[in-house]
Amino acid sequence: MTQEIQKTLRDSAAMRWTALLLLALAMFCSYIFMDILSPIKDLMQEYRGWDSTAFGTMQGSEVFLNVFVFFLIFAGIILDKMGVRFTAVLSAAVMLTGAIVKWYAVTDYFTGSSLEVWFNNNLNYIPVFDELGVSPFYEGMPASAKFAACGFMIFGCGCEMAGITVSRGIVKWFKGREMALAMGSEMALARLGVATCMIFSPFFAKLGGNISVSRSVAFGVVLMCIALIMTIVYFFMDKKLDSQTGEAEEKDDPFKISDLGQILTSSGFWLVALLCVLYYSAIFPFQKYAVNMLQCNLTLVEPSQDSFWASSSVTIVQYVIMLVVAAAGFASNFQKVKRNQLILLAISIISLITYCYMGYMRQSAESIFAVFPLLAVLITPILGSYVDHKGKAASMLILGSVLLIACHLTFAFILPLFKDSAVGGIIIAYATILVLGSSFSLVPASLWPSVPKLVDAKVIGSAYALIFWIQNIGLWLFPLLIGKVLDKSNPGVTDPTKFDYTAPLIMLASLGIAALLLGFVLKAVDKKKGLGLEEPNIK
């Protein structure tokens, strides 16, 4: 007798990967918007009068509500109560709303408007936060930066909500299947989003020869509309899946206040959470200043562009090469046949060298820095697989921290020595950025899979929410601190490409040193308590 097996959407590889693609593309768009102003810090100073403190305050505001109004916890509760599809659409809608506000704040329509006058005279501080000394604004902050910060706060709520929703969505569609691969692929696409942002944000700001910073943000707004469409399509797929399985959405791992006690008494959890905030505070906030740091430390002579189309086509060719690097490198991870794997890796490496050469020819800081997330796309899945099969997560966290310290110190002390050597400076910049990229692969690949080894399986959702909250404190504080330190250590510097970045870079290297020390403590605790961090995930 033949038994008919009921197939659901998630039993079809094509369908579940389509579901992942929809969610991952939404995250790709959100990671582009997250850093949309980062590569044009100099233009924000020139065209909107944002000094480094205003820029840093605005950048840090993204996670302000998550940290101080505990929005991340509410997001977890909404996700538990309303399920993945509703929360996915809601988070995209929230991100789009915030993106539109931020766009309006940097347009010419805002300049001279009554809203600008109001923002100039108000919101110098918000009493309840000011008492705590954490107001998101300050006396004299430009109105456009204040209003952009309001938009970015709204965006940030949607962005972190999307982060936890997408992880839950992946579990829903991939549990018992290629889950690690799906999560790695989603993160790789997010990294490609950062690289895309580094290239296209300045491209749109300078499009056609006349500078418009709002054009870059408008590009981000269009992408957030696409992200919303992606989540709406996902909504219907997810609904269909539930109607097939006949089950309401899986609601495992809801956030519960009572879980907190169990998590907070784990010394391993604290060590990993602190390491997370220290490490990510030296990466994401740095990403917001990195292009400007390169502009200040390299002598870049932009080649004269014959025409708008000539320069645009160079950008597009360079981006296509970047996509080849990412696609070939990523695909090589999943080849079973060694020869195919080597061919794809060779294609990827040759394309990477071509990309770097074009970056040198173009003399553009943004295209030099864009290789940073690119390397993470290539090697995060390899390292993830290494942790799965060989372990050594604690050692990888230590190595990642050592590389982070070395890179920030190189940017601080070695790169400036090559300011007059066009070739030497760019080679050192590329080499350091590539090493930093490998550090940024080592740490996420070993940190996130370590959490389940430290807390009970039934509180894992709450543990991740708590780590994100602790991490967000650093992501709020450090963009702001870098801006303040930059202004304080460069009195009277008005040219936005002439800052001395030594002091902020030393501060970031210190975060790396603290992370390194915690890494050693974690390794010792792991050995003493047998947490299993050095053990493989798959035995």
Ligand SMILES: NCCCC[C@H](N)C(=O)NCC(=O)O
């Ligand atoms: N919106 C600020 C950055 C989000 C970071 C997010 N909480 C996170 O940790 N993602 C993991 C990663 O490695 O990107």
